[in-house]
Amino acid sequence: MKIAVLGYGTVGRSICKYIEGDSRDIQIAYVLRRPGKATEPFMTEDFDEILNDPSVGIVVDALSGKIDSYDYMKRALLAGKHVVTANKAALAYAMEELCTIAAKKEVQLKYEASSGGTIPIVSEIISTTHTNYLSSVYGILNGTSNFILDKMINEGSDFAATLKEAQELGYAEADPTADIGGFDVKNKIMILASTAYHGFVTSDFPVSGIEKLTKEILDEYAAEGKTIKLMGISVRNDNDYALGVVPCVIGKDQLEAHVPLNNNMITLVGDMCGEIKLYGQGAGGSPTADALLRDIYSIFNSVNVDVEFQFFRKLRYVPEMLKGSAYIGGTKYEGTLEELVKIAEEKNQFIAFECPEICK
Amino acid sequence: MKIAVLGYGTVGRSICKYIEGDSRDIQIAYVLRRPGKATEPFMTEDFDEILNDPSVGIVVDALSGKIDSYDYMKRALLAGKHVVTANKAALAYAMEELCTIAAKKEVQLKYEASSGGTIPIVSEIISTTHTNYLSSVYGILNGTSNFILDKMINEGSDFAATLKEAQELGYAEADPTADIGGFDVKNKIMILASTAYHGFVTSDFPVSGIEKLTKEILDEYAAEGKTIKLMGISVRNDNDYALGVVPCVIGKDQLEAHVPLNNNMITLVGDMCGEIKLYGQGAGGSPTADALLRDIYSIFNSVNVDVEFQFFRKLRYVPEMLKGSAYIGGTKYEGTLEELVKIAEEKNQFIAFECPEICK
Numbered sequence: 242m243k244i245a246v247l248g249y250g251t252v253g254r255s256i257c258k259y260i261e262g263d264s265r266d267i268q269i270a271y272v273l274r275r276p277g278k279a280t281e282p283f284m285t286e287d288f289d290e291i292l293n294d295p296s297v298g299i300v301v302d303a304l305s306g307k308i309d310s311y312d313y314m315k316r317a318l319l320a321g322k323h324v325v326t327a328n329k330a331a332l333a334y335a336m337e338e339l340c341t342i343a344a345k346k347e348v349q350l351k352y353e354a355s356s357g358g359t360i361p362i363v364s365e366i367i368s369t370t371h372t373n374y375l376s377s378v379y380g381i382l383n384g385t386s387n388f389i390l391d392k393m394i395n396e397g398s399d400f401a402a403t404l405k406e407a408q409e410l411g412y413a414e415a416d417p418t419a420d421i422g423g424f425d426v427k428n429k430i431m432i433l434a435s436t437a438y439h440g441f442v443t444s445d446f447p448v449s450g451i452e453k454l455t456k457e458i459l460d461e462y463a464a465e466g467k468t469i470k471l472m473g474i475s476v477r478n479d480n481d482y483a484l485g486v487v488p489c490v491i492g493k494d495q496l497e498a499h500v501p502l503n504n505n506m507i508t509l510v511g512d513m514c515g516e517i518k519l520y521g522q523g524a525g526g527s528p529t530a531d532a533l534l535r536d537i538y539s540i541f542n543s544v545n546v547d548v549e550f551q552f553f554r555k556l557r558y559v560p561e562m563l564k565g566s567a568y569i570g571g572t573k574y575e576g577t578l579e580e581l582v583k584i585a586e587e588k589n590q591f592i593a594f595e596c597p598e599i600c601k
Numbered sequence: 602m603k604i605a606v607l608g609y610g611t612v613g614r615s616i617c618k619y620i621e622g623d624s625r626d627i628q629i630a631y632v633l634r635r636p637g638k639a640t641e642p643f644m645t646e647d648f649d650e651i652l653n654d655p656s657v658g659i660v661v662d663a664l665s666g667k668i669d670s671y672d673y674m675k676r677a678l679l680a681g682k683h684v685v686t687a688n689k690a691a692l693a694y695a696m697e698e699l700c701t702i703a704a705k706k707e708v709q710l711k712y713e714a715s716s717g718g719t720i721p722i723v724s725e726i727i728s729t730t731h732t733n734y735l736s737s738v739y740g741i742l743n744g745t746s747n748f749i750l751d752k753m754i755n756e757g758s759d760f761a762a763t764l765k766e767a768q769e770l771g772y773a774e775a776d777p778t779a780d781i782g783g784f785d786v787k788n789k790i791m792i793l794a795s796t797a798y799h800g801f802v803t804s805d806f807p808v809s810g811i812e813k814l815t816k817e818i819l820d821e822y823a824a825e826g827k828t829i830k831l832m833g834i835s836v837r838n839d840n841d842y843a844l845g846v847v848p849c850v851i852g853k854d855q856l857e858a859h860v861p862l863n864n865n866m867i868t869l870v871g872d873m874c875g876e877i878k879l880y881g882q883g884a885g886g887s888p889t890a891d892a893l894l895r896d897i898y899s900i901f902n903s904v905n906v907d908v909e910f911q912f913f914r915k916l917r918y919v920p921e922m923l924k925g926s927a928y929i930g931g932t933k934y935e936g937t938l939e940e941l942v943k944i945a946e947e948k949n950q951f952i953a954f955e956c957p958e959i960c961k
Contacts, residue, residue, distance in 0.1 A: 359874040514891045517721075527874075
């Protein structure tokens with residue numbers, strides 16, 4: 242089987258290196274690079290060359306740009322090629338459209354690498370839904386913000402200094418907005434909730450990040466045996482659901498409180514399995530490449546684990562399903578997460594949400 | 602597809618109930634019960650009736666006895682039927698023989714339910730090995746002993762009283778030897794290591810349990826910010842491996858220290874994925890039934906995730922690969938785990954092992 246890899250950054254290179262050294266019958270036919278960068282014979286600047294080559298069975302999206310990635314994935318699926326992607330922004334942006342095309346063209350769109358890095362969360366959700374009704378998916382889904390929180394908690398440093406350290410160490414980007422503002426988690430929880438609840442969630446839910454967190458707030462919670470973690474949360478009742486991204490109050494006896502550095506931990510709640518938690522590296526070249534490779538090999542092995550799986554439900558966003566209390570600027574409020582995040586935005590203050598579903 | 606269920610305890614009943622209520626084309630053709638118990642038309646006391654019915658595609662082993670279970674599995678595989686089992690004792694006892702028959706007969710022998718309860722650890726190991734070299738598998742693999750340790754740690758109670766409470770609550774059996782002595786973990790770590798390292802491990806490795814643990818020992822470690830968990834440990838280097846079951850010293854900043862009640866947490870270490878940890882209910886009717894059902898549906902869906910997977914390596918037990926230090930009766934010793942467990946046995950004392958691989 243021949244594959245084309247889009248992008249030749251850390252992840253793209255890692256995939257090429259692995260496949261070259263592997264004995265299975267998979268070859269890299271093309272690597273798509275930006276104009277002027279296609280310096281080797283197997284590289285191309287022309288996506289149409291990939292599309293028009295019928296021997297290419299899988300297009301592997303290892304790009305970071307949202308719109309480019311969306312456009313390439315759509316064209317590849319329309320051309321009848323399987324697509325494997327790590328691009329959560331592009332997938333969350335057009336998941337319904339892309340999945341619908343894949344179903345129509347009878348090809349696979351696989352996205353293990355889009356959420357939770359090396360954690361096999363997508364395949365685990367699909368496998369779990371074969372025998373379980375999932376009522377909740379939530380977790381620590383952003384390595385950068387967890388790294389910052391972990392350092393702030395353990396070293397007693399303040400937000401600005403810790404962000405700077407994270408940037409110097411390569412754990413945070415020069416523009417950290419997507420990570421610390423919760424927008425990266427937003428994409429991931431949309432992808433995971435859609436997969437878990439058999440329908441497509443919409444993007445109109447509350448998102449709040451950790452930018453306004455102070456050392457003092459953390460110290461106050463620490464004195465009560467609690468800590469703060471940025472969580473993506475989703476709950477579901479039949480076809481109704483609610484989503485949110487918000488810093489949550491977590492007791493020290495909960496596993497999430499002890500997730501170190503840039504790791505992730507994701508929880509599924511099913512009617513037969515109870516709580517399953519998966520932990521691992523949420524980002525990085527090697528973990529992301531591993532997740533992409535798993536998807537590639539599962540297509541190669543014809544493991545259509547999602548053979549029965551369809552987005553058959555019409556889901557409805559019901560914000561009242563996520564209710565709790567929150568401290569905002571020293572005052573306690575009760576309400577839906579949507580209302581609480583609105584108050585925090587109006588007051589320009591940090592919000593610490595106590596979610597009954599996950600803050601036990 | 603028709604299936605036969607062996608046993609009609611909590612797990613067997615749960616499987617029958619689920620499959621009856623499910624819309625997929627799977628029927629319970631037989632339930633094997635003990636003589637005098639086959640009170641319904643779909644029940645039988647005669648295993649040969651199941652073997653001789655060519656319409657039965659899968660035999661589901663929900664029995665607890667080791668030798669009965671082994672015998673039924675062997676005969677079912679020889680008759681060309683797929684086998685799904687929850688019986689870790691029978692599988693660990695004859696894994697090589699049973700897997701060899703399954704391979705020869707071109708049927709599947711699936712055992713997700715044998716280790717880690719609802720945690721999808723077997724399928725995750727198989728999936729991970731498609732792209733990773735696994736160098737270690739370890740974890741908390743026994744719910745009963747973890748329940749006892751958790752209660753002793755959090756309630757400051759002593760071993761005998763906690764065991765009694767666990768027995769009254771149904772978390773420990775009347776004869777708790779297999780659970781608290783480490784023999785249940787022994788079976789599970791053998792199954793997981795064999796799967797992860799592509800060969801069959803042997804049973805000649807050190808096993809020590811928690812029977813001799815006292816409140817005082819726990820208090821001493823607590824004062825140092827540490828705790829004790831009963832761990833199954835395996836390490837591997839190419840074809841060489843070492844295994845052990847032993848109470849380990851765990852720092853409070855490690856996730857394992859916070860695994861509550863009767864839950865399990867299992868870690869895989871791979872060259873690309875790094876550390877992946879999976880957490881969930883390690884035992885119980887519903888979680889075990891869920892794991893068996895996943896295996897049944899994966900055969901039904903022809904998801905042969907282990908299509909490429911074989912036990913192709915000839916492994917060699919190298920006890921020197923598990924070295925560390927241990928406190929035994931107040932004295933610190935260094936050596937291989939094998940040597941240290943021998944000292945503890947000679948002195949008739951509790952052993953707390955500090956394993957460099959997992960006690961960070």
